[in-house]
Amino acid sequence: MTNKHNLPQKALWSVLLLGTLATLSTSAGSYTITIPGSVSFPLAWSFQPTNVAAAFPAPDNFTTLYFWDPSAGNYVENDYISGYGWTDPNYVIANGIGFYYANPSSQEKTLTVSGVNVSASSVTYTFQAGKAYFLGSAYLQPSNNGNYIECVSKPPGPPYTDSTLSYSFNYGDKIYRWDDGNSNWTGGIRSTNYCGGPASPFWQVIGGTCSQWAFGDYQSANIFIGHGFWYYPVANTNWTQHSTESSCP
Numbered sequence: 001m002t003n004k005h006n007l008p009q010k011a012l013w014s015v016l017l018l019g020t021l022a023t024l025s026t027s028a029g030s031y032t033i034t035i036p037g038s039v040s041f042p043l044a045w046s047f048q049p050t051n052v053a054a055a056f057p058a059p060d061n062f063t064t065l066y067f068w069d070p071s072a073g074n075y076v077e078n079d080y081i082s083g084y085g086w087t088d089p090n091y092v093i094a095n096g097i098g099f100y101y102a103n104p105s106s107q108e109k110t111l112t113v114s115g116v117n118v119s120a121s122s123v124t125y126t127f128q129a130g131k132a133y134f135l136g137s138a139y140l141q142p143s144n145n146g147n148y149i150e151c152v153s154k155p156p157g158p159p160y161t162d163s164t165l166s167y168s169f170n171y172g173d174k175i176y177r178w179d180d181g182n183s184n185w186t187g188g189i190r191s192t193n194y195c196g197g198p199a200s201p202f203w204q205v206i207g208g209t210c211s212q213w214a215f216g217d218y219q220s221a222n223i224f225i226g227h228g229f230w231y232y233p234v235a236n237t238n239w240t241q242h243s244t245e246s247s248c249p
Contacts, residue, residue, distance in 0.1 A: 029140040030114040031226040037107045039183050040066065040100040042228035044136020045093045047115025052078055053089035055115065066100035067091070068134040075100075096123060096138040096241070098228020113226060124240040133231040137165060138241040141225045147245070149175060149220045165223065166246045167239060174206060176230035177221045185230070188221060 035041040045055075052065065061082040066075040079087045093099070095118060103109050123138040141147050149167040169190045176187040188203035203220050223229055 027117045027119075028114060029117045030112055031140065032110060032112045033226045035101065035103045035109045035111055036183055037103060037105055037109075040064075040102040041183075042098050042134075042178050043101045043113060044098050044223075044226050044228045045095060045115070046118075046137045046140040046226070047095065048118055049092050049094050050115060051089060052086050052091045052093060055093055055113070056080070056086075060104055060109070062104035064100075064102040064104070066102065067093075067097070068099070068132075096125060096136055098134040098136045098230075100228075118243070120243070122240050122242045124238055127231070127233045127237045127239065129233055129235050129237075131233070133233075134228055135231050136226075136228045137223060139243050141223075141245075144224045145222070147223045147225075149223065151220075164246050165241055167220075168237065170233060170235045170237060172234040173237075174230075174232040175203075175221050177223065178227050178229065180224070187230075 029047060031046075033041065033043065056063070056065070059080045061080065063080040065078040067078070068074075069076050076091070077087070078091055101111065118139060125138075127133055137147065148164050150169055151164045171190055173190045174187055175190075176185045178184075179186045187206040189206050191204040221229070
């Protein structure tokens with residue numbers, strides 16, 4: 001499988017939830033993903049925290065979940081065996097994280113993920129420089145379009161992305177986005193070198209020279225519904241996400 005093991009994981013990650021989730025909502029949300037056969041797919045938990053047994057009450061036999069452990073720097077594996085259940089049914093899936101869902105079948109699987117929506121108007125996470133973070137959107141996104149990490153402008157015209165996840169960039173930050181077509185990761189680095197182009201921001205292919213990280217002309221990463229992504233900050237950073245995505249200025 002070309003999935004979770006092809007991205008170096010040398011750094012630990014930790015996320016401190018600063019937003020207040022005191023007001024809980026009973027409204028439910030869901031998204032549906034198609035997972036190719038024998039692929040570990042990066043899902044996002046965009047709901048209130050819940051345990052594995054509640055999140056996935058009836059998975060296929062031999063389904064495995066992989067959660068990135070912030071203290072040990074490796075994955076916590078949770079397996080499902082028919083007749084026995086989950087290895088750790090009480091493991092809590094935190095809001096705003098990414099994790100792998102390993103499809104045990106060679107056939108593709110259509111998976112619907114459901115949870116209770118977060119009702120707080122914003123959630124803030126803090127990240128430490130030099131560490132790796134496996135993330136997901138804190139809130140369930142309305143569609144696959146316009147979920148950009150940050151706004152994109154192309155002077156002299158107006159911005160042409162619809163909305164943003166309100167990421168506050170540092171030059172040198174790296175983000176890896178899942179490529180559905182190839183079932184693999186593609187990475188970009190926030191660059192100061194526009195390579196002669198007029199647009200801002202400029203996300204460059206990691207390891208490339210003046211190579212756009214292409215999701216359209218100079219665009220930042222568009223994170224699809226239910227998709228986890230990797231984030232490598234070069235400086236200590238706070239990231240606040242909002243229940244209503246911020247409009248581009």
